[in-house]
Amino acid sequence: METRDYLRIRYSARLGAAPEAAEWREYRYAGASHHKQESVMRIEDLPREGGCRCNRVRLRVAHAPVMTMACHCTGCQKMSASAFSLSALFTADAFTVTQGSPVIGGLHGADRHYCCPHCMSWLFTRPHGIDGFVNVRTTMLDSAADFAPFMETWTCEKLPWALTPAVESFAQLPAPEDFPRLMQAYAELTSH
Ligand SMILES: [Zn+2]
Ligand SMILES: [Zn+2]
Numbered sequence: 125m126e127t128r129d130y131l132r133i134r135y136s137a138r139l140g141a142a143p144e145a146a147e148w149r150e151y152r153y154a155g156a157s158h159h160k161q162e163s164v165m166r167i168e169d170l171p172r173e174g175g176c177r178c179n180r181v182r183l184r185v186a187h188a189p190v191m192t193m194a195c196h197c198t199g200c201q202k203m204s205a206s207a208f209s210l211s212a213l214f215t216a217d218a219f220t221v222t223q224g225s226p227v228i229g230g231l232h233g234a235d236r237h238y239c240c241p242h243c244m245s246w247l248f249t250r251p252h253g254i255d256g257f258v259n260v261r262t263t264m265l266d267s268a269a270d271f272a273p274f275m276e277t278w279t280c281e282k283l284p285w286a287l288t289p290a291v292e293s294f295a296q297l298p299a300p301e302d303f304p305r306l307m308q309a310y311a312e313l314t315s316h
Contacts, residue, residue, distance in 0.1 A: 135313060139272055139289045167270055167314050173222075174265035176245035181224030183247065183264060188314060189214050190307050192262065194273035194290055196282030203230055203237065203246050207286040210262035211249070212271045219248070219258040274310045 167188040174183040189212035200209035226247055230237035234252035239245060249259040262271045276282075276290035277297050292298075292306060 135272075135274070135289065135291045169267075172265055172267055174260070176224075176240035176243050176247055176264060178240060178243035178245075180242050181226055181240045181245075181247060182222045183260065184220045184222050185212075185214050185218050185260060185265070186220070187215065187218035189260075189271065190257070191303075191310050192271045192274045193259075194276040194288040195278055196276060196286060197278035198281050199230075200278075201281075201283070204261075207283050208276070208288065209246075210268070210271070210273060211259045212262050212265070213257050213259050216250075216256050216258050219260065274313070275306060 170188065171184050171186045174185070175181060191213040193211050193213065194208045195211070196208045201207065203209065225241065226238035227241045228236055229239035229244065229246060236250040236252075238247050238249070240247060245264065246261050247264050248261060251257065251259060262268050262273075265271065273288050273290045275292035275294065275298070276288050277294050279293050280295040292309075298306060
């Protein structure tokens with residue numbers, strides 16, 4: 125089996141699996157699941173629009189993301205008021221704020237977390253040192269279901285019952301040299 129098919133089946137199975145059945149090996153040959161779930165991974169109909177809880181800030185992404193992620197770190201647990209944050213990483217040229225004026229939130233540190241000034245929804249992050257990318261909070265997109273997380277980070281801090289369909293897991297963050305491989309695998313999964 126080619127690596128791409130292997131990964132796709134593994135990912136499809138996890139997207140469709142009940143939590144107790146999330147162990148991918150059980151689904152290694154689940155071809156039916158693969159076909160049923162393929163549309164979940166396909167990202168078409170671009171550009172996509174999005175907005176905050178009160179809709180005073182509106183967003184647009186013009187291209188598909190280069191990566192989709194869940195982060196289990198305690199900082200993301202606080203900021204998302206949930207078990208983990210969800211995000212989709214876009215090249216900066218693909219991203220536009222089409223309405224409203226987001227303000228800085230979170231720790232006001234090197235990573236710039238932008239929020240709606242009225243409803244305070246956490247909208248997107250401009251990570252320190254990588255100006256070429258914007259990390260958009262997936263649930264701010266009007267079609268969040270299409271952006272299932274491909275990788276998850278900071279599992280060392282995750283809540284013990286928190287599960288995602290991610291097929292790549294990292295105790296903290298992947299090494300910088302891992303990113304080309306991860307982006308390539310994600311692109312191949314979502315490019316059909
Ligand atoms: Zn708002
Ligand atoms: Zn985090």
